[in-house]
Amino acid sequence: MKTLEWNTLFGEGARRIQASTIRELLKLTQRPGVLSFAGGLPAPELFPKEEAAHKAAAILKEKGEVALQYGPTEGYFPLRAWIADWLGVSPEEVLITTGSQQALDLLGKVFLDEESPVLLEAPSYMGAIQAFRAYGPRFLTVPAGEKGPDLDALEEVLKRERPRFLYLIPSFQNPSGGLIPLKARERLLEMIMEGGLVVVEDDAYRELYFGDGRLPSLFELSREAGYPGVVYLSSFSKILSPGLRVAFAVAHLEAILKLTQAKQGVDLHTPVLNQMLVHALVQEDFPERLERIRATYRAKAKAMLEALDREMPEGVRYTRPQGGMFVWMELPQGLSAEALFREAIAQDVAFVPGGPFFAGGGGENTLRLSYATLGPEGIAEGVRRLAKALKGLLALA
Amino acid sequence: MKTLEWNTLFGEGARRIQASTIRELLKLTQRPGVLSFAGGLPAPELFPKEEAAHKAAAILKEKGEVALQYGPTEGYFPLRAWIADWLGVSPEEVLITTGSQQALDLLGKVFLDEESPVLLEAPSYMGAIQAFRAYGPRFLTVPAGEKGPDLDALEEVLKRERPRFLYLIPSFQNPSGGLIPLKARERLLEMIMEGGLVVVEDDAYRELYFGDGRLPSLFELSREAGYPGVVYLSSFSKILSPGLRVAFAVAHLEAILKLTQAKQGVDLHTPVLNQMLVHALVQEDFPERLERIRATYRAKAKAMLEALDREMPEGVRYTRPQGGMFVWMELPQGLSAEALFREAIAQDVAFVPGGPFFAGGGGENTLRLSYATLGPEGIAEGVRRLAKALKGLLALA
Secondary structure (H helix, E strand, O other): OOOOOHHHHOOHHHHHOOOOHHHHHHHHHHOOOOEEOOOOOOOHHHOOHHHHHHHHHHHHHHHHHHHOOOOOOOOOHHHHHHHHHHHOOOHHHEEEEOHHHHHHHHHHHHHOOOOOEEEEEEOOOHHHHHHHHOOOOEEEEEEEEOOEEOHHHHHHHHHHOOOOOEEEOOEOOOOOOOEOOHHHHHHHHHHHHHHOOOEEEEOOOOOOEOOOOOOOOHHHHHHHOOOOOEEEEEEOOOOOOOOOOOEEEEOOHHHHHHHHHHHHHHHOOOOHHHHHHHHHHOOOOHHHHHHHHHHHHHHHHHHHHHHHHHHOOOOOEEOOOOEOOEEEEEOOOOOOHHHHHHHHHHOOEEOEEOHHHOOOOOOOOEEEEEOOOOOHHHHHHHHHHHHHHHHHHHHHO | OOOOOHHHHOOHHHHHOOOOHHHHHHHHHHOOOOEEOOOOOOOHHHOOHHHHHHHHHHHHHHHHHHHOOOOOOOOOHHHHHHHHHHHOOOHHHEEEEOHHHHHHHHHHHHHOOOOOEEEEEEOOOHHHHHHHHOOOOEEEEEEEEOOEEOHHHHHHHHHHOOOOOEEEOOEOOOOOOOEOOHHHHHHHHHHHHHHOOOEEEEOOOOOOEOOOOOOOOHHHHHHHOOOOOEEEEEEOOOOOOOOOOOEEEEOOHHHHHHHHHHHHHHHOOOOHHHHHHHHHHOOOOHHHHHHHHHHHHHHHHHHHHHHHHHHOOOOOEEOOOOEOOEEEEEOOOOOOHHHHHHHHHHOOEEOEEOHHHOOOOOOOOEEEEEOOOOOHHHHHHHHHHHHHHHHHHHHHO
8 A cells, every 4th residue: 555644635724633642541441340430421321211212213203204304504493492492592593513512613613713812711621622722723711610710810811812702611610510609600791791702601511400400691691681792502412312412502693693604514414313302302301300310410429529528538629519520629739630540540440630621731630520420339439449549649659 | 782793703714604695595495385406305205214213212222321322433333344344444444424514524624724725526516615615725626527527627737736635526426417437537546646645535426326336436446556545435315314414434544533533523423323223224125225216316317307308498408317316407608597596486496506516616507406306296397397487588588
């Protein structure tokens, strides 16, 4: 076979697209016997297998000509209308996307050029960093913790810079689990309105609260305030199934139109069967389903926190999530989460080192633990193994 | 509501993303009563509704934890392995994409920068032009007809230019229906190998031949010649269902790796259920299904050609397709296909004006007729209406 130097054939842009070293590491977590806190994989016991089987069969038999044919780029209208009704917007403001990951890519395509400033929390969702990075922007970051981004730091950045958009996950942030309190949401919105800025609010975990209810989203607050600059993203991945890849963006009509034009060029439309299936599944017992999901994750979070409180050595800090799927951990300064990862894998337990969640670097002593996938016993045993790995590493240090 | 000037908030890149005027026109074709030759919508009577209902239910019941969970970016391994076996390649060389449209976007992302030269046939697939245009390349074109691209013209272009890739649809081209003969494929491959160039071969219509069999693809010829530079695209859209959005790219491992990295950032993975469903559907009677599909389109093409031969006035030229879904028509010079479109819509018949298929402009007197969707009687009646519209326009001219 003749040899081609593919790297010389790719464009400049291809250099920005790299295999995440972290994703390579994560392949190790699929080894049999490994208890994994790594992937943010929803609890498989919550998947609506039987209902989906029944509904999918009915859809294909009765409306197969629609489910199997090309569909509109905007999405399957009854699903858009259902979402609009759920969120209190109009169906025309809803665009169905092939997972929220696609919405992130479309936002990059529409808003970002090379060297465009874009503002993220540090840490922020790795998949967003990856999607945006392909467009070559300049990342601005502000530190974020249990109460969301540092708003004083954000105010300082906004004095100097005008980011194309702010990408924020106000509720149960991935990876930090942070939740922006209501007052801070209001202050944030004021800053955004004053600057006439665009915010992308990623609300994938909106329904996974452990307390009495949801805080209003930035999007809801912005609508109340008559401000059209918040693009709202959410998904059925955490409440029905991630494998179906059905998510949605909600925004001002002009933004939705441009995102729709961009989507036409990237996959024509999200699979019709999947949209019809989601639409059928949300018709029945949806509030009860959400309650069941919240109860499950609440119990799993409790199991993890109890195990961490029992097992973790001094000097290790971790969050106590009020919702979502993640505990965020800080090791004592100087200790490397990647080094711990190698020790942990030897003990058959896995997590995600925190470094790649920082678009501007740093975070080497941080890590993300997902309690979403394993059962309570697996969680307890995994934390035991993790503590053992950590104590081994501390003994060496 | 406060007003934002969205056009000033979007990036430079967003200007390259436009609503195709043609797609706006096409909305008119969905009016009740319109007989449409416009969309390349596969014949709905060929959809495997019952089998899909049965298989989808079985998959969701028995393997719901896999079908509904996140999956690998590369694709569902059993489907990759099946495709590899079908095409005589290795599974690692196969990437599952969310429709071929996604493969086109990924190729743009990986190979094209602003002002990169990229070579297309004129006319070529509108969706490819749209996908590539988002990356701001410089389009080079060579005229193409019933026997594919003009290879002398191509040779001339390649003396002056080094395109990042050549995008070709060698078999039953969309929109022209063209088929590159074997000798020309061999000459083309020689030119490509001599230049060390990359070819993207879009073979969406590979199975829709009306004669005795398929010509070898450029990809197959390149493998025989030991040349790794052909990226092969095909899809289950025309042989099972477009609505499922399951397609694939096959290429040298280094190209597949880079495309996979790019795909991770754009939708994480193609829906798992859809891949499992396609895998289940190709296990049974697949050769018989392909025969049935070929027979159906062969009959539809015949119905359209008989009607055209009967109804069309002098001076109108059209192709006699040997496969695929399209007849390509040239009106007498000076006659506008868009003007005809307006007349035709008034007569309740629709088609796609050819202009947008020409990346470099031109083709105003051309149009595409799809015989895929309607039955023989609808085709005959549609052609009658089209002839009436055309005669009306000629009477005015």
